[in-house]
Amino acid sequence: MIKEILKVAYARAYVRIKGTNRDITHYIADVFLPLFGVSAILFAYKALNAPEIFLASAAIGASMMAFWYNVLWSMASQFYWEREHGNLTLFVASGSPLTGILLGMALGGAFNMTLRASGVLILTIILFNIKLNQAAILPTFLLFILTLTSLYSLGMIFASSFLRFGRSVSKVNELLGEPILFLSGVYFPIGVFPLAIQILASFVPLALGIEGLRELLVLNKSMNDVIWIYLLLVFLTFLFSFIAIKLLRKMEKEGRSKGTLTLRWE
């Protein structure tokens, strides 16, 4: 069963990677357009003579932000679009594991966004002469991977639950977009929030990831100093994946009963 899930995941990731990178102009747009956004923040920080760490924090936050938008617009609503195009019917009727499809969507999306986010980060570092702690490469890489696994596991939950929605799906995306970015501390540390909001934010993998990267790359902390973030991200990955798989089964069952697996143009 695991072999089957991985094979289907590979096929679905292939579609996403091959399709998204077929047209190089998409890549250019995905890197340069966000660059305008982060540049505006960085120019503002510079004009205010903000400390260097503010600039580095904003550069990291802006690069990571792309993953959240990818989870929302490409991952969460993916099953909804698959249904609209008639693919979901074929996935279900094929008997192949839907978890493989979900996993493939996550892997493909994460790979594509890593290419794009790296582009944004590298250009920001060069253009604004941002200094990061280069000694923390390995812990940073590990933290980055854990952030992505937990973030895309959350995306899998959204993808399953979005099967419930009809056309309102884009409104749900909009509803989740900005508040999560606010909680994630994309442009400022979440430490500025009251404790209750910090606790709430610690369930958002993006917030944890950005905070961890900031501590490692900007504040020169060691892996041991932020080990709680690593552990929490591992816990969230398992928790979210478990919920996503359960939810997916529930949604499929409910879809067969109510007809929502095949009902289009609601």
Place this chain on the structure above:
Amino acid sequence: MIVMDEVVTTINLSRYFGNVVALDNINITINKGEIFGLLGPNGSGKSTLIKILATLLLPSKGEAYVFGFDVKTQYDKIRRMINIVAGDDRPGYGILKVKESLWFFSQLYGYGIKEGWKVVNSLIEKFNMQDFAERRINRLSSGMMQKYNFVRGILNNPKLLFLDEPTIGLDVNAANEIRSYIKEWIKEDGERTILLTTHYMAEAQQLCDRIAIIHKGRIIKIDTVEGLLKLVSNEHVFEIKTPLIPEKLMDSLKKIEGIKALDSESDVSSYTTNLRIVVSDESIIADVISSIKASGTKILALSKVEPTLEDVFLYLVGRKLK
């Protein structure tokens, strides 16, 4: 009890969507090796029945078995043996090439990574798709799309293939090509069975071994094409062309005794109405002509025609299949 050769069996199968009855006590059996047609107008329940048999939708009442497996509980066993091709679908991803998209589906159907490419390449060759195998899905014509979709549908060599309006929207040549593939595919292996839904009479007549006429969620009649035609073999079918006729005249024509079925089709652009009338006794047509003339309406053409499945539908349901 399910007999071995029975690929599909439904027992008092019903499906409701709220207060709407989509399927009402459907009892059918489909045997191994046959092309079984479901003939009915849009909204008659054809696609709902396919969705239930393809394990995508649960019945509200009754039972359905595919290869002896219960669609409600043993869906995982059924899914590996079936596939679906819907005429109005554009499956896959627009940005992928035909070849890549077929490979993607091959992975869902259980092939290995390399094995998938082999199977796809051989099918592309077999179905002469080389000239558009490298073309993106979003750049295919309707005919190419349907050919690609058909090949996708047989990728897993299904034992039961659901064809839901497979030639809808295609021009005559493209539709004929798909029909010839369907005939060729089922002939290749006696273990294969097709459930075809269509509202094209000629398609049903050309392809199906048996046909179920479905209307408003109910099966009206199941028989072979010959058997269905026999229903109207003793009847006489006339076509009358007149200038547009008012509702009032239609109502009075319907009241003429001896008319088994009557349907009209008006064309506002040519300002004409075509009447198709099924009668047991040819002399009744004289009463029809008299009634039309009495209303001051001219008769532009009158002909006696050979009964077709269209007339069977008209005879059984009371209106033409549109």
